[in-house]
Amino acid sequence: MTTPHRFSRQNPLTGRIRVPGDKSISHRSLMLGALAVGETTVTGLLEGEDVLATAAAMRAMGAGVERDEGGTWRIHGVGVGGLLQPERALDMGNSGTSTRLLMGLLASHPVTAAFTGDASLSGRPMGRVIEPLSRMGASFEPSPGGTLPLMMRGAHPAVPISYRLPVASAQVKSAVLLAGLNTAGITTVIEPVPTRDHSERMLAGFGAKLEIGEDDGANGKERVIRLHGEAELKPQTIEVPGDPSSAAFFIVAALVTEGSDLVIENVGLNPTRAGLVEVLRQMGGSIEEMDPREVGGEPVADLRVRHSALSGIEVDPAIAPSMIDEFPVFFVAAALANGRTTTSGLDELRVKESDRLSAMATALTAIGARVEERGDGLVIDGTGGEPLAGGGPVTTHLDHRIAMSMAIAGLASRNGVEVDDTAPIATSFPNFMALLEGAMR
Template sequence: MSETPTPRRFTASGPLRGTMRVPGDKSISHRSLMLGALAIGKTTITGLLEGEDVLATAAAMRAMGATIERGDDGTWTVHGVGVGGLLQPAQALDMGNSGTSTRLLMGVVASHGITASFTGDASLSARPMGRVIEPLSQMGAQFTPSPGGTLPLMMRGCLPAVPITCRLPVASAQVKSAILLAGLNTPGITTVIEPVATRDHSERMLKGFGARLEVEEAEGADGPERIIRIHGDADLVAQDIVVPGDPSSAAFFIVAALIVPGSDLRIENVGLNPTRAGLIDVLREMGGQIDLLNPREVGGEPVADLRVRHSQLHGITVDPALAPSMIDEFPVLFVAASVATGQTVTSGLDELRVKESDRLSVMATALRAIGASVEEREDGLVITGTGGTPLAGGGPVTTHLDHRIAMSMAIAGLASTNGVSVDDTAPIATSFPTFEKMLLERAS
């Protein structure tokens, strides 16, 4: 990511109209590269998200022995080394801003007999890694992190690793995925128990690549829980993967079309995995007109085209049980709530405090700076909307190197009187390099 800040002012726009596609799903793109590198044979990937986070994953897998190339037509090929075949990287693995790359690759390395050093940018280096370090240490991996359990971090994998049963104290798809990836090269059965279902791309894709994996819904002492078991010493088989459009990227344009008068926008090929589609359910409950067209399945993932029209939204109390299915979309939901009628109440969002930034605090400060009425609570925000009146605007708002904060405040600028200044749009390249260009095209 560029070290030079790129400030920009986003101003009120005309209606968002026409048809568009957002880049490929980031979660699936990461996992396609990792699993392709751990498979035997040639994996082809169409629609890979070519943001900086995903490219960091590609570079790391290359450094550990996989051959990864991009064709002129945008198709990526991965020649894997097989589970257990990773090589010692010659240099530190630079994760940039990508928490997903870091945590999942720590899982991959944990059950290989190699040592790897992980580094990252200032934002990533402030993020805690303890939730991943603890279970992987139980499997035998050894860690030397920086004070506070952060990057830079050195780890030594364990061969053979020890299978564990890990009950996650907090729902986290990244921690779950790290343990399952470590379990691929671990003799026996590695088990993860999660209190609520988190995004399940890892489970779907591990099965697709040939891993033996079982998922069971059970009644635990504190209510329903989800049990995932993966059988070790796995042999993965190369696949041809078509990556659907990222629902987290589509979220910004969905909210923009809902809050900008006169908008009627079609977003094609959006992934609608039920563990990721919570935002659409919440926005519909708020009165948003979002139609699902041509629903279909691509590579085991549900996909549809979305038609989104300007709507007068109203505040609701968001069910905290939905949080895992829309955890990355809350910043832009807060923008929608700011111009809705009445009060929107969110809770159960402790996870947002340990993302690229403390997204609860940062969004509360940013929205207040542009005229929104926001109360910050320990685990959520309470936002009293304007009833459809544009926000005053202002800034510059501080994004704290967080791509989703930058994009959310850009969308807020479209529904403001005086525009919204963002201190740095450079972080957007980590997940959505074409965001500003597409926004200009749709909102001109």
Template sequence: MPAHTIHPASAPLTGRIAVPGDKSISHRALMFAGLAVGRSTISGLLEGEDVLATAAAMRAFGAHVERGDEGTWIVEGAGLGSLLDPAGALDMGNSGTSTRLLMGLVASHGIHATFIGDASLSRRPMERVMTPLARMGADISASPGGTLPLMMRGALPAVPIRYRLPVPSAQVKSAVLLAGLNTPGITQVIEPVATRDHTERMLEGFGARLEIDEEDGAGGKERVIGVHGEADLAPLDVTVPGDPSAAAFFMVAASIVPGSDLAIENVGMNPTRAGLVEALRAMGADITETNPREVGGEPVADLRVRHAALSGADIDPALAPAMIDEFPALFVAAAFAQGTTTTAGLEELRVKESDRLAAMAAALTLAGARVTEREDGLVIHGTGGDPLPGTPKGAAVATRLDHRIAMSMAVAGLASREGVTLDDAAPIATSFPGFMNLLEQAALETPL
């Protein structure tokens, strides 16, 4: 795809917008509905490439998955314990979530599956999921470095385990819990640091029996999640809230484009995902939650974000699990703050769709920001609210096949003098189709 330039905003971001459905919840809704016996409906599903890869995989496992009228998805489950051998390799595209969670499903079914992905996903490590699933009895053969392509045969029956996460990871936790669904006995995951809990909330909604407790660990209280195996999942009608990771880009855009006053509707406010709101508020952002409510077991609110003078801050590393995907957007906010923003404890960002620390350091530097890259974070010296210069003529940000790098730097372009050019905007479609159109819409809306 040719380079794409995001020009400076010609007007403030105003009016009301709605972001696509939450990607994490969309993945899980398709998987769990595909394991239930009976018909589930899913409203508000994110129809990006990553989620569609999950839908295709569940069809390959024997579930009937189709898009109904007006965007509602209908799933007739294959039934837990009744998954079929896929006829061919499962192409996960760019979706690490699909890959790791579906590996959990395969691990406790006596089926064989091969996982493949695009160039970016094929560089991402899978050992962190392979290790506990192998302990449960799964036979896994990966490419050198523990990457895709990867072949596995599930164990039937699998062995329940008690597994302590060596690093915080909702994907690893979820993979083990999903393997535990079809495993006799109780499978437990111990979390020294709490991660997003969409899996636990939704599994209980589908009828799984979970036990969630706390116990004393070396570093304090640890969360213990146990799932009772050989579960019977019942169908459920799911309404997917707006994705806070998608809303993140508009929260930052409205904060840094002068005069902006933007309402973002129906945003999931799960406390394990709301770290960016806390971090931006610590920097002086003007973000108000209105109409708080619960949708499908998840807290939801509308957010009103107004332009504000941001100040640099030391971001608490403890916030990282609750905003790990939102750091690229936060780095952009920091580039426009008064003073210095320091982040640490972000080694996880080096093994995302790209090395997001290196990618964002290079991208922001190219656009004129002052950035120091450290092993576990970035130090960003802000402009004090002045526009960034933008990318030099003939130069383009290397998005590295990473949708969040592309979207973050698009937001930076709105508050630049000369615009920001991306080498490729195509990766945005993996998680947020219509992102560019929505950015333009927000700049053309009638003020609130």
């Protein structure tokens, strides 16, 4: 059942808000906690459907995963190599991260597992993970096109490999490293372009032996990660910082809504994730970091964001991996800027929950933006700060980020924007609507 909603101009965004915990760190906290021996405690865990799918999968494979009344999660791990064969298919819902990382985790365990997902996830390619994990000895029976439903058999013993990522992908990197945990020897991943490094930070925090360096590649320096297998992970106490991908919607909303002056507390600012803040500052956005600090090995700050006149820019494709999930809402900011914004190198956006380039080009055009879709990016001629016409309903293709991005566009439109379905927002940001309404009171 769909849940349409019309978003329209209201009051400025003011006061202080706190967004849910980082999704990437939440997934990894549950997985690594399940592989440690003892009790890992996690506060600030994102309790969206994607992360709950990971929690259910870890329970199905023998780990104890409980939430107490105060919101603290306690994970009783089984040790590396101790995961049990699940009795039924692992339902991943809409979560590509859960699926790809768990395939890696199980690739070096002597278990057979079936993976299923919703219609959106079942259309997403898994071949880029299947390929390196097959080299390590795991075997896969995917649906035609390399998608879910999928059956896999882990290898025991698995074989360590040295793998150069053909496409910048933190999920593929993480899947190979997680497979390496229960593999004798050294598993190596080579990154021509650095991607988000939560896995490396958290693996080291749990006690895995990692060596990270640089080698000379054909096109310059390449990042090399070496993981020593048969690791013994130690339980941790984790405080999950606010998700920068969730904060992104409120950052853009405050920048484009006249009179806004909003503080977003406890935002994770890992350099491999903070590209959006840098690019919006290049456009003239007022985003101030207050009380910078470190929490659990991750840089964190409170962000004060004020309404700003934005100017179009050419976005350096080298920054794309550090803001890949934020491009849908960035396109909204570009549509309201003064002048032309050009993006390129965004092929990855075509294989997310939807084809986000095509979906955002169509949705923004439908509400009055001037957008040209190219093979690997969008060219957007902004309104110079004038509101968009609005309209809809716009089609979100069951994609939570398209839905939230078009909600923000509605705040900067004359006639509001109707989003065809807000239900998918719950996969990553269950209290998005309530938080948005509260910031505009």
